[in-house]
Amino acid sequence: MTKLADLTVEGESGTKYEFEVYPRETVFNHVGAVYLLTKRTKKSDATGTHEFLYVGETADLGTRFDNHHKQDCFDRRGANCICEHRDAGEKSRLAKESDLLEARNWPCND
Secondary structure (H helix, E strand, C coil): CCCCEEEEEECCCCCEEEEEEEECCCCCCCCCEEEEEEEEEECCCCCEEEEEEEEEEECCCCCCCCCCCCHHHHHHCCCCEEEEEECCCHHHHHHHHHHHHHHCCCCCCC
16 A cells, blocks of 8 residues: 555544545555545645545445445546545444534535
8 A cells, every 4th residue: 555645634523533545546454444535636745635525434444445335426526545544443433434524515425
């Protein structure tokens, strides 16, 4: 896995979550995680900006993107990054996902 960057995303609660940013085609290990799909645009100083498209959580990041139910939305909106925040606890992941969902508009989340 080739990590592109680190990303801090703030939830509605004010809690800041640290994510590792990877190219969308990355094959992940079988770990629990909160994840974001983003469209990253590189800037001239080698940093990037992210358009946030989707937030989710999974007990197995290694298989989560096999036939993802929002694949069409990701493709249509040009998603090119998956941002990973590892978390083995289901309750913790669900709380983080909810906090992040409430913080902004995620066009691929219903």
